[in-house]
Amino acid sequence: MNEIPEVERYELSEEPPYHFGFDRRQFMKAFGGGLALIVPLTNVLSQEQGESGRGGFNRDLPKEIGAWIHLEQDGSIVVYTGKVEFGQNIRTSLAQVVAEELHVPVSSIRLVMGDTELTPFDAGTFGSRTTPTMAPQLRKAAVAARETLIELAAQKWQVEPSSVRIVDARFVNHDATKSMTLADIAKGLKLVKTIPADVKLTPVEKWTVAGTSTPKVDGRDHVTGRHKYTSDIRREGMLFGTVIRPSRFDATLEGRQPVSANNASSNVIEDGNFLAVTARDPQTASRTAQSLAARWKPSAESQPGNAELFDYFRKTAGQGRGRPVGSITDGFSAADQKLEQTYTVQYIAHAPLEPRASVAEWVDNKLTVWTGTQRPFGVRGELAEALHIPASQIRVIVPDTGSGYGGKHSGECAIEAARLAIATKKPVKVVWSREEEFTWAYFRPAGVIDVKSGVKNDGTITAWEFHNYNSGSSAIQGRYDIPNQNVQFHETKSPLRQGSYRGLAATANHFARESHLDELAALLKMDPLQFRLKNLKDERLRAVLEAAASHFGWGKPLKGELRGAGIAGGFEKGGYVATCAEVSVDRRTGKVKLERVVEAFECGAIVNPTHLHNQIEGAVVQAIGGALFETIEFSNGTVLNPRFSRYRVPRFNDVPPIEVVLVDRKDLPSAGAGETPIVGLAPAVGNAIFAATGKRLRALPLAPKGLQT
Amino acid sequence: MANIALNINGKKLSVDVDPQTSLLSVLRNDLDLTGTKYGCGEAQCGACTVLVDGQQTRSCITQVGKVANKQITTIEGLEKDGQLHPLQDAFLKADAMQCGYCTPGMIMSGVALLGKTPRPTREQIIQHMNGNICRCGTYLRIVAAIQMAAEEKRGAE
Numbered sequence: 073m074n075e076i077p078e079v080e081r082y083e084l085s086e087e088p089p090y091h092f093g094f095d096r097r098q099f100m101k102a103f104g105g106g107l108a109l110i111v112p113l114t115n116v117l118s119q120e121q122g123e124s125g126r127g128g129f130n131r132d133l134p135k136e137i138g139a140w141i142h143l144e145q146d147g148s149i150v151v152y153t154g155k156v157e158f159g160q161n162i163r164t165s166l167a168q169v170v171a172e173e174l175h176v177p178v179s180s181i182r183l184v185m186g187d188t189e190l191t192p193f194d195a196g197t198f199g200s201r202t203t204p205t206m207a208p209q210l211r212k213a214a215v216a217a218r219e220t221l222i223e224l225a226a227q228k229w230q231v232e233p234s235s236v237r238i239v240d241a242r243f244v245n246h247d248a249t250k251s252m253t254l255a256d257i258a259k260g261l262k263l264v265k266t267i268p269a270d271v272k273l274t275p276v277e278k279w280t281v282a283g284t285s286t287p288k289v290d291g292r293d294h295v296t297g298r299h300k301y302t303s304d305i306r307r308e309g310m311l312f313g314t315v316i317r318p319s320r321f322d323a324t325l326e327g328r329q330p331v332s333a334n335n336a337s338s339n340v341i342e343d344g345n346f347l348a349v350t351a352r353d354p355q356t357a358s359r360t361a362q363s364l365a366a367r368w369k370p371s372a373e374s375q376p377g378n379a380e381l382f383d384y385f386r387k388t389a390g391q392g393r394g395r396p397v398g399s400i401t402d403g404f405s406a407a408d409q410k411l412e413q414t415y416t417v418q419y420i421a422h423a424p425l426e427p428r429a430s431v432a433e434w435v436d437n438k439l440t441v442w443t444g445t446q447r448p449f450g451v452r453g454e455l456a457e458a459l460h461i462p463a464s465q466i467r468v469i470v471p472d473t474g475s476g477y478g479g480k481h482s483g484e485c486a487i488e489a490a491r492l493a494i495a496t497k498k499p500v501k502v503v504w505s506r507e508e509e510f511t512w513a514y515f516r517p518a519g520v521i522d523v524k525s526g527v528k529n530d531g532t533i534t535a536w537e538f539h540n541y542n543s544g545s546s547a548i549q550g551r552y553d554i555p556n557q558n559v560q561f562h563e564t565k566s567p568l569r570q571g572s573y574r575g576l577a578a579t580a581n582h583f584a585r586e587s588h589l590d591e592l593a594a595l596l597k598m599d600p601l602q603f604r605l606k607n608l609k610d611e612r613l614r615a616v617l618e619a620a621a622s623h624f625g626w627g628k629p630l631k632g633e634l635r636g637a638g639i640a641g642g643f644e645k646g647g648y649v650a651t652c653a654e655v656s657v658d659r660r661t662g663k664v665k666l667e668r669v670v671e672a673f674e675c676g677a678i679v680n681p682t683h684l685h686n687q688i689e690g691a692v693v694q695a696i697g698g699a700l701f702e703t704i705e706f707s708n709g710t711v712l713n714p715r716f717s718r719y720r721v722p723r724f725n726d727v728p729p730i731e732v733v734l735v736d737r738k739d740l741p742s743a744g745a746g747e748t749p750i751v752g753l754a755p756a757v758g759n760a761i762f763a764a765t766g767k768r769l770r771a772l773p774l775a776p777k778g779l780q781t
Numbered sequence: 782m783a784n785i786a787l788n789i790n791g792k793k794l795s796v797d798v799d800p801q802t803s804l805l806s807v808l809r810n811d812l813d814l815t816g817t818k819y820g821c822g823e824a825q826c827g828a829c830t831v832l833v834d835g836q837q838t839r840s841c842i843t844q845v846g847k848v849a850n851k852q853i854t855t856i857e858g859l860e861k862d863g864q865l866h867p868l869q870d871a872f873l874k875a876d877a878m879q880c881g882y883c884t885p886g887m888i889m890s891g892v893a894l895l896g897k898t899p900r901p902t903r904e905q906i907i908q909h910m911n912g913n914i915c916r917c918g919t920y921l922r923i924v925a926a927i928q929m930a931a932e933e934k935r936g937a938e
Contacts (some may be wrong), residue, residue, distance in 0.1 A: 159880025159917050287873060294881030295869040295888060297816015297856035304815035312810070353810060355802055425820050425828060425882045425916045474818075474882030475916055506821040682876050686919060690879055693918025716825035716914065724907045727920045 106258045107143040107220065110266045111192075111213040138209045139192055141170065141217055147241070147255025149174065149181045151210060154194025155202050156186035156446060157472040158480070160746045161683040162202045164289045165282075168680060169207045172282040173214035173274055176241040176254070178289065186448040186470030196447035198478060198572060200645040200744025203679060207742065208273075215274075216267035224257050276677040276738045285682035290472070302444045302471050303429035307499035310431070311339075311350040313492040314357040315502065316366050317512065318345070320709030321569075322375065323368035335360040341495045350492050350500055370709065376567045377707030382416055382520045385541040385564040392539060392560030394548070403535025403556025407526025409595055410535075414522050415584035417543055417772040419515040419568050419704040420697070423721055426474020427509035430489035433499040439466045443486040444473030451483035458487045459494065477694070478572035478747075479513055510714035515704055516573030517566065519543020521584035527592050531606045538584070542566060544577025547644045547751065550585050551610040568706060574691070575747040578644040579698065579754060583772055586640035586755030591768065600759065601626055601639055610643075612674060616650040616735060617641045620672035623733050624652035634659055635667070638759025642751045646743030647675040648735075651692075651752030654728075655760040662778035664700060664761060666728040671752060674735035675743040681734060688732045688749040695753035696722045701776040720776075785849045789814070790858030800846025804838075805829045807845045808855060816856035816885045820914065827913030828882065830889040831855050837893035839912075856885035859892065868892055868930040875926035879917035887913050891927045900931055 139153040151170055157163045167181045174181075184190050186197075218238055225243040226233040235246040244251045276283065293299040318325070325345050331338065338351040338360035347366055351357035376384040404410060430443040439461060445451045448468045456463040473480070485502055492500040504512070519542045526535035533552060538559045540548055545561035573579075593603035601621050608614055621627075621639060630637060634657040641650040654668040673688050701720050705712040713719045754772055762768050767779065786795050789812070796811050808814040808831070817840055820828030824839040831840045832854040859866040868891050871877070878884045887910070894901055894909045901909070906927050915923065 159878075161879065285876075288876065288878070291873045291878070291881075292865075294878055294884050295865065295872045296860055297814075297885045299881060300815065301818075301882065303819065304809075306813060306815075354806060355799065423916060424880075425826065425914060426818070426880070427820075473880065475880040477916070503819065506823075686876055686879060686922065689921060690918035693920060694916070715823060716821045717823055721914055721916065722918065722920075723914065724911045724920050724924070727918075730921060 103142050105260070105262050106145050107217065107261055108264045109141040109213045109217045109220075110264065111139040111141065111209045112266060138194070138206065139213065141210070141213045143217065143221070143254060143258045145255065145258050147180075147253050147258055149176060150184060151181060152184045152191045153206060153210070154186060154191045154449065155206055156197045156448065156470045158197065158446065158476045160202070160687065161288055161680070162197075163472065164286055165203065165679045165683065166207060166210055167289055168282045168284070168286050169211045170214045172279055173211050174218050175238040178281060178286055180241055185472075187467070188448050188452045188469075189467040193449050196450055196481065198446055198481065200647070200747050203675075203742045203744040204646060207679065211273050212271045213267050215271040216265065219271070220263075220265055221254065221257055224261075225252065228257070282679055283677070283681075285680055288683075300471060301426055301429070301474050302431060302442050303426060303474075303503045305431045305442050305471070305501070307431060307433060310499040310501055311352055311492070311496055312354040312357050313348055313350045313489060313500045313502040314354070314361050315488050315508075316347040316349070316361050316364065317508065319368040320370050320375075322371040322373070322709050326367040326369040328364045328366045331360065332363055335363055339496050340364065341492060343491070346488075346491065348488065348492055350496050350498075375707070375709040378418070378703070378705055379707075381518055381567070384567065385518075385520050388565035389541050389562040390564065392562050393545070394558070394560040396558040398556035400535055400537055400556050400558045403554075404526045406528070406534040408529045410524070410526050411588070411592055411595060412522075412524040413588060413591060413770060414520060415587060415770045416521070417519050417580040417583065418702075419518040419570070419706070420573070420702040421510055421515055421704055421719065422477045422479025422513070422573060423510065423716075423719070424475040424477060424479055427504040427506060428480065428485035428513065429501070429503040430486045431499060431501045432486070432489035432493035434490070434493045434497060437465060439490055439493070440469065441466070441486045441490055442469045442471060443483070443489070444476070444480055445470055445483060445486065446476050446478070446480050450481065451486050454483035455487055455490055459490055477574040478576070481572055482514065484512065506716065507714040510719065511711045514569040514571040516698075517543045517570040517577065519577070519580050521580065523584055523588045525588060525592060527596065529596065531596055531598050531603055533592070533607050540577065540581060540584075543580040546576035546581065547578035547642065548581045551613050551643055552589075552604070552607045553609050554607065568704065574694065575644060575750045578642070578748070578751045579695070580772070582640065582642040582751040583754045583758070586642065586752075587758050587768075587770060590638070590755070590759040590762065594762070599627065604639075604641060612648045613641055613643055613650075616648045616672040616674050619733050619735055620650035620652050620670050623672065623731060624670040626652060630654060632656060634764050636760045636763025636765070638756045638761070638763055640752045640755035640759060642748070644748045644751060647673065647745055647748035649673050649748050649752045651756040653753065653756040653760045655757060655764055657761065657764050657779050662775070662780055664775045664779055666696065666726070666757065668728050668731075669753065669756075670731045670733065671749060672733040672735060673745065673749050674737055675745045675748070676740035677738045677742045678734060678736045679742050684734060684745050685732050687745050689730050691747070691749035692730050692753055693722050693727055695750045696726055698772060699754035699757045699774060701773045703773055703776060783846070785845055787845070787848070787853065788850060789853045790855060796845070798845060801844050803841055804831070804843040804845045804848055804853070805840040808840060814855050814857055818882060818885060820883070820886070825912070825914070826883075826886075827890055828886040830886040830893075830913070832889060832893055835893070835896050837890055854889075856889060859888070866892065867933050868895065868926065871926040871929040871933070872923075875922045875929060877919050877922035877926040879919055883913065883915045887915065887923055891923070891930070894927065895931060895934070899934055901927065903928070
C-alpha cells in the first residue's frame with residue numbers, strides 16, 4: 073500500500089517538457105570509435121524522473137537512456153552511469169555485474185560516474201535504486217555487447233556465432249584452436265547499437281563474478297591516500313573561498329567594515345545576503361573574513377527550539393494524507409483492550425566525514441564544478457537557476473565522495489564556489505567547516521507520531537490508528553494484518569531545513585510501530601516475537617524475524633542484572649530486516665550499553681556478500697547514534713551543538729558485537745541495501761531497555777544522558 | 782611569515798608560512814599531500830592524524846612551527862617501493878572502509894598504536910582508536926584489520 077507519496081524528500085524536479093531525438097554521430101564523436109552500447113531505461117519509476125540531460129555532449133539525448141557501455145579501441149571497457157559512489161561500493165558492484173555478463177575480469181572495466189557531460193541523465197543516487205534499476209540495465213547492455221562482439225568475431229573467422237565464446241576477455245572458437253582479444257575486434261570499429269529488449273541474462277545461480285565478494289575496485293587508492301576527493305582537488309591558480317555566515321538562519325546582512333589595506337590581496341564578494349572572501353590561501357581568506365566584522369539582523373519573529381518543537385508541529389499540521397482501511401470504529405468496538413501512546417524523534421545530522429566541498433572554474437563562458445553531491449544533474453539545474461547560466465554551459469563532476477547518507481542532495485556549496493569563480497575569474501575551492509556542515513546543510517526531520525490501537529485478548533490486533541506529524545511517510549504503512557486502519561501523514565512547518573536521511577522516515581515510523589507492538593505484547597503478557605508472528609502473514613518479514621530470533625537465541629534467559637532483549641522487524645525499499653538487541657543498564661550511572669546485536673537482512677539475490685555485510689554493519693552502527701544519543705540542539709534560529717565535541721556520534725567503544733544473518737533469495741531480484749538495515753535498531757533497543765528495566769522510552773534519542781532509574 | 786624546515790616522509794623541505802598555520806593546512810594546501818584529511822578542526826575525529834617522531838598527532842590543531850625538523854610521517858609515506866604497510870594491506874583484506882575518507886587517519890592512528898604496542902588487546906585497540914570517527918560505521922572491521930596486522934607482524938618475527 074503506497075498511497076501516501078514520499079513527499080520528503082528527494083527534492084524532485086519537474087518532468088521535462090521535451091524529449092529530444094538524438095544523433096548517433098554524437099556518440100561516435102564523443103567516443104572516437106569502438107563499440108558503443110546504448111542502454112535504454114526500463115522500469116522508469118516516478119522518483120527517477122527529473123530534468124532531461126540537457127548540457128554538453130549529452131544535451132540532446134533523451135532521458136530514457138540510463139547508461140552506456142563502450143568498448144574502447146584498446147579492448148578495455150568503460151561504463152558510463154550518472155550514479156555516484158559515496159561508500160556504497162557501487163563502483164565495484166556495477167563492475168561485477170558487467171564483468172559477469174561480458175565474461176571479462178572486473179579489472180578490465182572502468183566506470184565513469186556522475187559527470188553531467190559524459191554520463192546520461194540520472195535523477196540521483198538515492199532511494200536504494202542503483203541495485204534494482206541500474207544494475208539490471210547494465211547487465212542487459214553487457215549481454216548485448218557480448219552477443220554483438222561474438223557476431224563480429226564469428227564474421228572475422230567465418231564461423232557460426234554459436235561456436236564462438238568470450239572467456240576471460242578473449243574470443244575462442246569451439247575447439248579453442250583460435251583466439252583473439254577484444255582489442256582485435258574493437259580496432260577500427262565504429263558501431264553504435266541500442267540494446268534489444270529481449271536479451272537473456274545469466275541466471276543468478278550461474279553467477280561467478282556477481283554474487284561474490286570482489287574487493288573494492290579502488291581500495292588501494294584509499295589506503296594510500298591517493299584517491300582525490302573533491303576537497304583534495306587543486307587547479308592551477310586556484311583561490312580559497314570562505315563564506316561569512318549569518319548569525320542565525322533568518323538574519324539579513326546589515327553592514328560590514330571595508331577591506332583593510334593589509335588584507336588587500338583578498339577579494340570580497342557581496343551579493344544581497346551572500347558575503348564571501350577569496351584569497352590565495354585559506355588562512356588569509358579567514359583573516360579577511362573576520363576583519364569585515366559583518367553585522368547581521370535577525371528577523372523579529374522568534375523561532376521554536378527543541379522545547380516547543382512537538383507542540384509547534386501539531387499547531388502547524390495540515391490535513392492528513394492516507395486512505396483508511398476497513399472501519400476504525402468497528403475495529404475499536406471489537407477490541408478487548410486499547411492503547412494510546414505518542415512517540416517522538418529529534419532532528420539529527422548526517423555529519424558526513426567529508427563536509428560539503430566544491431571546486432569551480434569559469435573558463436570561456438563555461439562553468440565546471442567538482443562537488444560531492446548525490447544529484448549531479450540536479451545540482452547542475454540549481455547552478456543554472458542561481459547563476460542565470462544555461463545548463464548547457466555547466467558541467468558538474470562528482471569525484472567519489474566522503475559519504476552522504478542522503479545528506480548531500482543539494483548544491484549550496486557548489487553554487488558558492490561557482491559564484492566566487494565567476495566573480496574572480498579564477499578557479500575557487502570552497503570546503504565547508506564542520507560547523508557549517510552541522511548548521512547550513514539540512515537535517516533528518518524531527519517528528520511526532522500518535523498511535524492508538526485495539527487488540528483482542530487472544531492477541532489479534534483489530535484497530536490501528538497512526539498519525540505522523542512532519543517526520544515523513546516512508547514505511548508508514550506496516551505489513552501486519554490489521555483489518556481496520558487509519559494511517560495518516562501530516563505535513564507541518566519545520567523550524568529547521570530538513571531533507572533525506574538514510575532510510576528517510578522509515579526509522580521513525582518503525583520506531584513508533586515496533587515500540588507500540590511491544591507495548592501491546594506487554595499489555596497482553598505475550599512474547600513480543602509470538603505476538604508479531606500472530607498478526608503477520610508476509611512471509612519475507614516472517615522469515616527475517618525468525619532468522620534473527622533463532623540466531624540470537626530469542627527467549628533464552630540472559631545473564632546479569634538489568635539486562636534485556638528486544639526485537640523489531642521491518643521492510644523498506646524492497647528489503648526486509650529484523651533486529652535483536654541485548655542491552656544492559658548500569659544501576660549506578662544509568663548508562664545504557666548495547667551488549668549484542670543480531671540483524672537478519674534479505675534483499676533478494678545478493679550481489680556482493682562482503683560489501684552487503686559491511687553495509688548492514690555500518691547501518692547498525694549509524695543507527696546507534698540516532699537511537700541512543702544524537703540530537704540537534706537548537707533555539708531561535710541557531711544550532712547550539714555544531715561540533716563533534718558537542719554532537720556525539722557513535723565511536724569504537726559504542727559498538728557491540730554485530731552478527732549479520734544474510735538471507736539470500738536467489739529467486740528474487742536484487743534490492744538495494746544502503747538504507748533499510750538502519751530501521752530496526754532503535755525500536756529493538758527501546759524494547760530491550762523495557763525488558764531490562766520495565767521503563768518504556770518513547771522518544772528518540774532514547775538515553776542521551778543515560779537512564780534515570 | 783617564516784621559513785620553516787620540515788622533514789616529511791623522509792624528505793627535507795622548507796615552507797614559507799606563518800608558523801601558527803596548522804600542519805594540516807600546510808600538508809594539504811602548500812605541499813599537496815592531500816591524503817591527510819580535514820574532518821572537524823578540533824581534534825575530535827582523527828581524520829587528520831599523522832605521526833610526529835612516531836607519535837600519533839592530530840595535524841589540525843598542531844602548529845607547523847612546533848614540528849620544524851621533527852620526523853613527520855603521513856599516509857603517503859607508508860608505502861615503501863610499491864609495498865604496502867601491513868596495516869594498509871590488512872585494511873584491504875578486512876574491507877575496513879566504505880567511503881574511505883576516514884581511512885588514512887585510521888591507518889595512521891593504527892600504525893601509532895602498533896608502534897608502541899605491537900600486540901594490542903581488543904580493549905587496547907578500542908581505547909586507542911576511540912578518537913577516530915568513521916561515519917560509515919566500519920569500526921568492527923577496522924579493529925579486525927589492526928588485529929590482522931598485529932598477527933602478521935608476530936608471524937614475521
